[in-house]
Amino acid sequence: MASYSNLIRLACVSLGCGLLLSACAYEELPEADYPQQLLYQPTARNGVYTINSLPPATGTYRFSVNLADKKLIIPLSVFRGGVSTAGEVAVTVTANADTVARLITANALPGTAPLPTDKFVLPNTLNLGDGDQSVPFDLRIDLDYLRANTGQKLAVGVTIASAQTPVNPALKTTIISLDPSILKPTPNFTNKADATTPRKITFTNTSANALSYSWDFGDKSAPVTEASPTYTYANAGTYTVTLTATGITGSQDATKKTLTVTVP
Numbered sequence: 001m002a003s004y005s006n007l008i009r010l011a012c013v014s015l016g017c018g019l020l021l022s023a024c025a026y027e028e029l030p031e032a033d034y035p036q037q038l039l040y041q042p043t044a045r046n047g048v049y050t051i052n053s054l055p056p057a058t059g060t061y062r063f064s065v066n067l068a069d070k071k072l073i074i075p076l077s078v079f080r081g082g083v084s085t086a087g088e089v090a091v092t093v094t095a096n097a098d099t100v101a102r103l104i105t106a107n108a109l110p111g112t113a114p115l116p117t118d119k120f121v122l123p124n125t126l127n128l129g130d131g132d133q134s135v136p137f138d139l140r141i142d143l144d145y146l147r148a149n150t151g152q153k154l155a156v157g158v159t160i161a162s163a164q165t166p167v168n169p170a171l172k173t174t175i176i177s178l179d180p181s182i183l184k185p186t187p188n189f190t191n192k193a194d195a196t197t198p199r200k201i202t203f204t205n206t207s208a209n210a211l212s213y214s215w216d217f218g219d220k221s222a223p224v225t226e227a228s229p230t231y232t233y234a235n236a237g238t239y240t241v242t243l244t245a246t247g248i249t250g251s252q253d254a255t256k257k258t259l260t261v262t263v264p
Contacts, residue, residue: 003031037085039091048155074140085133090163131185150181204228210245212225
């Protein structure tokens with residue numbers, strides 16, 4: 001009986017080892033069937049990509065100005081969605097005047113005109129490299145044209161396509177709406193005398209589209225570059241105060257505002 005029991009144990013151990021060896025055998029798995037890649041433009045997510053204010057001092061910039069090249073530069077990009085980023089993908093970039101025209105006709109872009117095609121430059125093709133999730137590109141707009149048309153809002157459409165990889169139809173076109181008035185600063189300010197020290201004047205800056213300031217208090221003192229300074233005059237009198245506001249295009253569009261201030 002003991003021998004029969006030992007024989008059964010030996011058979012079970014042998015079967016277990018056989019299963020273990022079979023389970024541990026190397027087998028090359030086929031490539032996983034990942035979700036399909038889709039190309040898209042992140043800037044198309046909110047419908048119209050509106051630029052109507054100066055870029056913040058910190059954080060992601062929405063545009064920049066190259067004074068040497070006389071271009072306003074709007075950074076854009078193409079992203080690849082899906083788990084896999086394998087394979088190179090050629091992407092075409094074209095201006096989309098039809099969509100802009102439809103939006104203007106539907107009054108979705110009130111007071112806006114199409115940006116003339118000879119006033120901007122786009123790359124014709126992009127290459128999304130193997131393993132790359134995105135590729136950046138720039139929309140470069142004629143700065144002199146914008147400075148000459150600060151009273152006219154402008155729009156341009158940018159569409160991507162690819163013969164290799166599908167494009168998300170909802171995110172294939174970015175409509176950029178640009179207000180060129182942001183290129184020219186509008187200086188303005190108010191002033192108020194201190195209740196107990198009348199010669200101490202607080203100047204409140206209410207300028208728009210400016211990045212830096214220079215104050216001339218009209219008494220031959222050195223200029224002050226604070227945004228909203230408080231200044232104490234040495235003598236009573238009437239002074240012409242000048243605020244110079246400088247915007248993103250530098251000194252070529254610096255603008256002055258003057259007020260007469262009477263100091264008791």
